[in-house]
Amino acid sequence: MSMLNDPRPSVDLEPRKYSDRLGVIDADQFQAVADEFGLGRVTNAEPAPGGLFGQVVFLTTTDGQYAMRGNPHGYVQLTKERRVAQIIRERSSLPAPWPYHVSEKTELFGWTYAVMPRLPGRSGSELWNAADDEQRLALARAFGEALGRLHEARSPFFGPYDADLDDFIAMDNFSDWALYRLDVTRTKCRRINALTVEAELFIDSMIDQCAGAFAVPFEPVLVHHDFTLGNVNLAESGRGYAATGVFDLFESYFGDGEEDLIRFLGHVQTDEQRRVFADAYSAHRSLRPGASERLALYALADFLVAWEYGKRNRVWFEDVAFLDAVRPNIANARAIGSIHGR
Incomplete structure (x- = not known):
């Protein structure tokens, strides 16, 4: 042979x-x-x-x-x-x-x-964990630039993937669809008794205050929906970093690109890191009027995903109340929206 x-x-x-x-x-x-x-x-x-x-x-x-x-x-x-x-x-x-x-x-x-x-470069998580403060700012900038590049993938419609067609399909009303997705996760939390009355009232209040911002028109882009440290590879480039690829694409859909800011904002530790990330992204794609309210609601919806998973599998949030855990995420998202939303 x-x-x-x-x-x-x-x-x-x-x-x-x-x-x-x-x-x-x-x-x-x-x-x-x-x-x-x-x-x-x-x-x-x-x-x-x-x-x-x-x-x-x-x-x-x-x-x-x-x-x-x-x-x-x-x-x-x-x-x-x-x-x-x-x-x-x-x-x-x-x-x-x-x-x-x-x-x-x-x-x-x-x-x-x-x-x-296999994509070249090193995992963003690996680089972040080994980085000093200056390097983390450079990484935050690189993540913002990478997200801007990802959102070059545009669509004439927003909507989810359809397995039978092996393609994405159009939805009629973005606000209804966004609130429906939030409610699906909220219902999952209810099934495992993970929401107190206080938490439910807070969620209702957030929806009442912020949902109107979903009506602001936008150009749909490919939303990764898990755009975070571990799903992007980077390599050193000059005095900073450049993304060499994005992966773990299962949660993607066509929708409002602003939602993709949330996962990374939830992982960085300082206001300066958040600002650098948002500045780099906004250089590619400006945030729209009402960004502060939309980002707050996106942060809430995204936190509900983590809350349900953590509570169901007993791996996260064992010793923290829902409101204490979610409020910092919402505040950080609101701050970015206030600075960059026109």
Whole structure:
């Protein structure tokens, strides 16, 4: 048998549990994936650091470096991410993993999987955790610039992904849709008894005060909806940093780009970091009138997602009241909207 056609890995990889979600995978399985997409011979496999679900393994082959995403949250996760990656590639200057190959085979692992080139650079989380104050300002600026580049991906309509069409579809009323999505998460919180009467009244008050700002017209863009430290790679560029790619695209939809400010604003620690991030983004795309109210409501809606997940899985917010936890997020979002909203 020639080395060119030898299906075996060029080094022995012991069977290994890569995550709770992926389980134990052996070398022959990885090589079968590489053979399916013509990626060469597998020489190494390592679990990707970070992430809540442990779906990604980094593969090194004789042809290059790749990321394999497996055991998806329903097959729609992979097809949607493939479509979003294609849109980013075609309509924006920010790199995304492409080509994004999806396999419908389940015989190999018991679940479908996708393989894509591994993006260059280092994780924003890794860089942020190792950075000093000056470097964090540079990173905040780079994240703002990267988000502005992502939002070059525009659409004539707003709306979600439709799995049957493998594309995005139009909704009729943005305010109704935004409030509906908030209410879906609020209902999930109610099901696990995670909202007190005081919290419910606060949410009602926020909606009454701020929902009118959703009526301000906007040009729809691709909203990542989880644009945060761990989902962007960066590299040093001059005296700062530049984004080398965005990934983890499952939450995306076409809508109001201002919503994408929220996740990063929730992770930075100082007013100056927030200002630098918002300044860099606004240089690409100005915030609209009513931004302070919209961002406040987006911050509330986004916090409800984290609150429900943390309470349901008993991993976050064990010793804090809802209002004490959510108010700083809303205040920070309002501040950015007040400075940058016209």
